[in-house]
Amino acid sequence: MKFKQLLSLLVAATALCAGLASTAAAEDEAKKVDAAADVFKEILAIPEKGLPPALLRDAYGIAVVPAVIKLGFIVGGRHGEGVLMVRTEDGEWSNPSFVSFTGGGIGWQIGAQSSDIILVFKSKRSIDGIKKGKFTLGVDAAAAAGPLGRNVEAATDLQLKAEIYAYSRSRGLFAGVSLEGAALRIDDAANAAFYGRKEIRAAEIFAAKGNETAAVKRLHNMLAEHAVPPKR
Numbered sequence: 001m002k003f004k005q006l007l008s009l010l011v012a013a014t015a016l017c018a019g020l021a022s023t024a025a026a027e028d029e030a031k032k033v034d035a036a037a038d039v040f041k042e043i044l045a046i047p048e049k050g051l052p053p054a055l056l057r058d059a060y061g062i063a064v065v066p067a068v069i070k071l072g073f074i075v076g077g078r079h080g081e082g083v084l085m086v087r088t089e090d091g092e093w094s095n096p097s098f099v100s101f102t103g104g105g106i107g108w109q110i111g112a113q114s115s116d117i118i119l120v121f122k123s124k125r126s127i128d129g130i131k132k133g134k135f136t137l138g139v140d141a142a143a144a145a146g147p148l149g150r151n152v153e154a155a156t157d158l159q160l161k162a163e164i165y166a167y168s169r170s171r172g173l174f175a176g177v178s179l180e181g182a183a184l185r186i187d188d189a190a191n192a193a194f195y196g197r198k199e200i201r202a203a204e205i206f207a208a209k210g211n212e213t214a215a216v217k218r219l220h221n222m223l224a225e226h227a228v229p230p231k232r
Contacts, residue, residue: 029194033096033215036064036083039116039169040219044226046174049148051118055165056227061086061121061130063184065101067114078103080117081187085219086127086206093223095211097202098190099130103182115170119184120146123163130184131203137164138180145176 040062043051056062061084068080083096101117119137121127126141137143146165168177186202195205209220 026193026196029098029190030213030215032066032081032098032190033083033194033213033219035066036096037215037218037222039066040064040118040222043116043118043167043169043174044222049174051120051167051226052147052149053226055120055122055146058122059087059120059227060124061119061127062223062227063099063101063117063119063121065099065117065119068101068117069114078115078182081190082117083219084119084130084184085223086121088207088209092209093220093227094206095208096216096219097205098187098194100185100187101182102185103179115168117179118146118167118169119179120165120167121163122165126163127206130186131206133188133202134183134185137166137182137184143178143180145178148174148176 063082063084065080065082068078070078078101080101082099082101084099085096086094088094121130123141126135129135129140135141141163142161143164143166144162146167166177166179168175168179188201191200191202191205192198211217
């Protein structure tokens with residue numbers, strides 16, 4: 001009898017520990033969403049040389065990767081974790097999928113140890129590509145340094161051929177950057193921790209919206225204000 005009681009206690013303790021670990025993991029991912037929301041808010045507040053509203057209005061997806069860091073002495077070695085949100089069929093914005101960013105050392109500010117990255121996806125094809133799990137800028141879709149300025153008109157932007165426009169903020173400087181060769185990968189483990197489902201996939205996340213987490217709602221509200229649904 002004592003053995004059965006002890007076994008029951010062990011099972012209960014294991015379940016409790018697993019539950020606590022799951023909650024802690026979800027909270028860690030929520031902090032990433034919050035950091036991405038902070039970065040996006042600060043960049044939207046740049047008065048003149050910021051993200052062009054016309055570019056945001058036509059975007060199919062936006063990735064925000066805060067604090068991408070330099071990996072020691074590895075040439076071009078940069079790594080960071082962030083979120084990607086895409087426009088749903090009705091023109092609104094999906095729940096965030098977690099992503100990791102690796103590479104992209106060329107064209108960055110010399111000596112910068114940490115940079116915030118924003119990627120603006122201009123085509124549905126590029127979004128379909130990232131759903132497969134991994135996406136390489138300049139290989140799976142044409143990528144270029146993004147234009148700057150509140151007065152950049154849609155007509156001017158449409159003359160550019162890239163499917164993805166990249167931006168970096170480091171040492172207070174916000175600019176378009178060339179990130180060809182950098183890889184963006186869906187972080188399945190982070191998605192599972194945040195949404196509480198081990199088998200959840202990016203395509204399912206991108207088809208959904210309405211997550212009530214405070215940080216996600218902040219991102220949704222900013223996108224609803226600054227990246228209104230385009231008329232297609």
